[in-house]
Amino acid sequence: MRYAYYPGCSLHSTAFEYDLSMRAVLEKLGIEYEELRGWICCGTSPAHCSSKLLGVTLPIKNLAIAEEDGFRQMIVPCASCFSRLKIALHETSENPELREKVEQVLNYAYQGSVEVRHPLDILYNEGGLERIRESVREDLSRMKVVCYYGCLLTRPPKAVNFDQCEYPMTMDNLLKGCGIDVLDWSYKTDCCGAGQALALTNIVVKLSRDILVNAKQVGAEAVAVACPLCHSNLDARQSEIEQTYKLSLNLPIFYFSQLIALAMGVDKNKIGLQGHLVNPFPLLNKIKSPSSPARPSRG
Numbered sequence: 047m048r049y050a051y052y053p054g055c056s057l058h059s060t061a062f063e064y065d066l067s068m069r070a071v072l073e074k075l076g077i078e079y080e081e082l083r084g085w086i087c088c089g090t091s092p093a094h095c096s097s098k099l100l101g102v103t104l105p106i107k108n109l110a111i112a113e114e115d116g117f118r119q120m121i122v123p124c125a126s127c128f129s130r131l132k133i134a135l136h137e138t139s140e141n142p143e144l145r146e147k148v149e150q151v152l153n154y155a156y157q158g159s160v161e162v163r164h165p166l167d168i169l170y171n172e173g174g175l176e177r178i179r180e181s182v183r184e185d186l187s188r189m190k191v192v193c194y195y196g197c198l199l200t201r202p203p204k205a206v207n208f209d210q211c212e213y214p215m216t217m218d219n220l221l222k223g224c225g226i227d228v229l230d231w232s233y234k235t236d237c238c239g240a241g242q243a244l245a246l247t248n249i250v251v252k253l254s255r256d257i258l259v260n261a262k263q264v265g266a267e268a269v270a271v272a273c274p275l276c277h278s279n280l281d282a283r284q285s286e287i288e289q290t291y292k293l294s295l296n297l298p299i300f301y302f303s304q305l306i307a308l309a310m311g312v313d314k315n316k317i318g319l320q321g322h323l324v325n326p327f328p329l330l331n332k333i334k335s336p337s338s339p340a341r342p343s344r345g
Contacts, residue, residue, distance in 0.1 A: 053123070071312075076310070103148050193253040226305060238250065
């Protein structure tokens with residue numbers, strides 16, 4: 047299976063480390079992919095908030111490109127892009143009038159032959175936990191992590207059809223398969239404030255603070271995410287949260303793909319860790335036992 051790879055705007059800019067680590071993991075597992083030619087922005091929140099037609103047409107345009115190029119499945123790492131593409135498919139299938147308007151704008155009748163898939167789904171169901179385990183080269187068992195899915199990856203369930211809406215486990219199981227100590231917690235799918243970081247800063251700081259505090263309370267040393275917006279709010283705003291609420295958090299925020307890449311032995315300097323504002327290297331050095339060599343983990 048050869049997948050179309052849709053990076054979206056974030057993975058080519060502020061979330062470059064997600065892109066680097068995602069590609070590294072796919073290549074380690076021998077999963078064939080090709081970046082979608084001529085892809086355009088999915089529109090994210092600004093488009094669908096200002097025009098429903100625009101908010102649906104932009105995602106369908108990307109799917110039309112993939113369909114024309116013969117792809118049958120598309121990898122979409124960004125949770126926001128994943129959400130918009132899945133919702134566009136759902137809305138055009140439920141609303142023939144809207145679908146017709148989209149076809150008129152694009153001058154193309156999309157046939158619906160391309161399945162939108164998140165890499166968590168592909169790694170878990172196509173890569174398989176056993177293949178992940180067999181690829182592990184570094185012992186990360188001393189790292190305590192909570193998995194944060196955010197509010198977009200599993201909602202709305204009728205449209206995205208990914209994992210359990212309120213209590214997803216795909217990321218948890220993948221990281222456990224890498225030997226990481228994954229902890230249970232209460233904020234897996236709570237909103238961090240997402241794109242309101244400029245308009246409603248105080249709300250974003252409060253929501254992100256609640257997430258980080260609960261992670262700290264259960265004993266987490268780091269948070270794994272699958273969304274550039276979530277990463278930005280939890281990582282870039284962490285010092286602001288500490289100052290506002292007089293807290294000491296110091297919780298590195300990793301993309302799940304970075305943790306899998308580290309477990310697979312990918313050079314930590316090649317997956318964008320240096321771009322994080324909360325320095326992850328002290329934690330990585332701490333869990334690296336100097337008294338014993340790295341060994342493959344069997345989960």
